[in-house]
Amino acid sequence: MKCRICKGKAEIYLPQYNLALCREHYIEFFLRRVKKAVKDFKMFSREDRILVAVSGGKDSLSLWDALHSLGYNTAGFFLDLGINGHSARSRERVEKFAEERGLPLKIEELERVFGMTLPEITKRLREPACKLCGRLKRYYMEQAAKDYDVIATGHNMDDEVAFLMGNVFNWKEEYLAHQSPVLPAEHGFSRKVKPLIYLSERETAAYAFMRGIDYYDERCPLSRGATSIFYKNIMRQMELGMMGIRFRFLKGFYSIQDRFKSEDRETPSPCKVCGYPTTAGGLCSVCRMKIRLGLLPEDLLEDSSGKG
Ligand SMILES: [Zn+2]
């Protein structure tokens, strides 16, 4: 197979576009798709300071690499969750990536800022690790983003479609209203964007490979059979018979999404302990977690309106 642009040896074939490309032109294609998403959804501008949430995996490091290549002003943020072996190996990749490119990297350790590692928290609270982890990551990312204009995450098209399928099949209207490639800065939350939504998991993996990004590829040992993997498999099956269905499903959703938005959504107010925006009444979910774990005094609970 030959590259459609230079007729050199093609390294990848993209069935959705009936397009074969060599390494150089694939990288160009990938960057154009990122640029298009940034432009279509008005994600950020050249002047903005972008904090890229990185895990050491292919998606977040490809995103950081792409934004840096496109000339945006970026820094990385990594939260070390203290998961045996896994966190250290992810962190190594992130540190190496930043160092090689001379990019600023902010690292926070959960044990230091929260007082416990994720495995300890999960064991003591007996709640699914992924749920707790998502909550903690969002929380510390917000804290880290104070000096930045926007937070960028490496969610790709498959991630977004899997999330959308889950929300549709379970009719989670609240989530459908807010599943967006851009969340505006409001009620004390930072602006959040997903510049990889026009690129599939395969396309992102190919980019990481062709750019020689040394990423960490192991699944988190704490996650148990995430339902997103199930949805991704179904979507790929559908894609075999209906080329481009993933993208149409997602694009179509964005165009009608406003229908799910309702006015009577509760406005968050600052947590009385840490100031993080919350609708849980008085205390945010992370401060509540700390109380349950004995890291904050219990009497804080009594004088909040306490909804959960
Ligand atoms: Zn070429």
Ligand SMILES: [Zn+2]
């Ligand atoms: Zn709080």
